[in-house]
Amino acid sequence: MSKQHPIVAVTGSSGAGTSTVKRAFEHIFYRDGVTPAIIEGDSFHRYDRFAMREAVAEASKRGENLSHFGPASNLFNELENLFKSYGEHGTGKKRYYLHSEEEAAEHNARLGTNLGPGQFTPWEDIPSETDLLFYEGLHGGVVTDEANVAQYVDLLIGVVPIVNLEWIQKIHRDNAERGYSAEAIVDTILRRMPDYINYITPQFSRTDINFQRVSTVDTSNPFIARDIPSPDESFVVIRFRDPKKFHIDFPYLLSMLHDSFMSRRNSLVVPGGKMGLAMEIILTPIIEQMMGERNR
Numbered sequence: 001m002s003k004q005h006p007i008v009a010v011t012g013s014s015g016a017g018t019s020t021v022k023r024a025f026e027h028i029f030y031r032d033g034v035t036p037a038i039i040e041g042d043s044f045h046r047y048d049r050f051a052m053r054e055a056v057a058e059a060s061k062r063g064e065n066l067s068h069f070g071p072a073s074n075l076f077n078e079l080e081n082l083f084k085s086y087g088e089h090g091t092g093k094k095r096y097y098l099h100s101e102e103e104a105a106e107h108n109a110r111l112g113t114n115l116g117p118g119q120f121t122p123w124e125d126i127p128s129e130t131d132l133l134f135y136e137g138l139h140g141g142v143v144t145d146e147a148n149v150a151q152y153v154d155l156l157i158g159v160v161p162i163v164n165l166e167w168i169q170k171i172h173r174d175n176a177e178r179g180y181s182a183e184a185i186v187d188t189i190l191r192r193m194p195d196y197i198n199y200i201t202p203q204f205s206r207t208d209i210n211f212q213r214v215s216t217v218d219t220s221n222p223f224i225a226r227d228i229p230s231p232d233e234s235f236v237v238i239r240f241r242d243p244k245k246f247h248i249d250f251p252y253l254l255s256m257l258h259d260s261f262m263s264r265r266n267s268l269v270v271p272g273g274k275m276g277l278a279m280e281i282i283l284t285p286i287i288e289q290m291m292g293e294r295n296r
Contacts, residue, residue, distance in 0.1 A: 003293045005090040007083055007133045007152055008036075009140025011203050012159035013069070013166065013196070021159055021211070022136050024279035028287050029134075037086065037130040041137010042097035044075045049118025056191075067188075069138060070195035076147035079139065083152035086126065086133045096121040131291060141203035150206050155246075155286060158207035165215050165229065167222040186223060208246070209282065210239040213272060234272035237263065238282070246286045256281050 010021045029036055045068060047055050052073065059066035066072055085092040098104045098117050107121050108114060115121060126133075141150040141158070150156065161169065171185050204210055213236050215229040240248050243266055253268055254260055257278055260270040270278045 003290075005087050005132070006154040006290045006294065007087055007135070008155045008157070008287075008290075009135040009149075009153045010157045010159060011041075011135075011138065011140035011142075011207070013138060013200055020276055021157055021279055024276055024283060025134060025287075027280060028284050032284070032288060032291065034131045034287065034291060035129070036132050036134040037092075037094070037126045039082070039094055039133060039135040039137075040097060041135065041139060042099070043095045043120065044079045044137070044139070045097065046073050046075055048097075048120055065191050065194055067192040067195045069192050069200050071144050071146070071199065074139060076139065076142060076144060076149065079142075080147045080149045080152070083133070083135075083149060087152050090126075090128070090130065092126050092133075093123045094126055095123045131294065132287075138200065139203070141206045142199055143202070143206070144199070150203070154290065155209075156203075156207045157283075158204040158210040158212075160204055160210065161213040162215070162219075164219040164222040165213060165234075168219060168225045169228055171222065171225075182223065208241050210237075210241075211275065211279070212237045212239070213275070231272035231275065236270050236272055236275045236278065238268045238270065238278060239264075240266045240268075242266075246289070248282075253278075253281065 008025070010025070025036075028034070045052070052068075055073065056066050059072075068074070082092040082094070096103070096107055098107060098115055098119050098121065100117055104116050104119075111121060113121065135153075139149060140153060141156045143150050160166070167189060170189065171182060213234050215234045217229050217233045219225060219229065240246075243250070250262060250268065254262070257268075257270045257274055260268060260274070260278075263269050268278075
């Protein structure tokens, strides 16, 4: 961990709501004039989109499960090395995973390359003079026998809906945005389950702050749900591992977030529609504290 070059990581599986946290941090960075080095978790996958399909097929022939959640398809050591390098010197290497034609066109224009969706850009140096490293992806707090990414993170945020809600969000997103059938999506969920249990879930015991969305409607069979529960049909449970670490003022939070309440001594519950507001109110003083310590 580093006061001079702090690292903030947001971890959660795809479709869990990490983009909501990312937007909250973008607002904080803009208002406070913070320049982040932004790292996308997808850029540390081992395979591009086409090679991953082949690797999954080969693993299936061997009776093995290969998924983006596990170490076999990710560069955990390289991610750990980046966090270590940035914490010590404010430097490191990054690249981008191109999700769409638009992203490919943007980076091709910048780099003079001819890459397409599903490919990686070449590795490049993180810009100098950044204030902190901001990671958003699957493995910001991952620990394995070979790699320990979590040890270098100064603020680790977890975003995880209850599992049935997570599945509903994934089924709807992959069907609407990627055209996958419900059967194919369920097959993917099942294939990923061992890695989800071993490498994703344990991270949420290491997070400094965890945001868990809990629906207030029946999600007992996520595979037949017609709609994703709306924010107004849910609560968000916010758990602080050590409230003293970041000087969490619960009376202040309760006064600022209408209809919120404490469920345990370290857990705050807020209406689902106030999730973004809660994130900004909670995280702004933490980032300002980090920047104050960095400047001193």
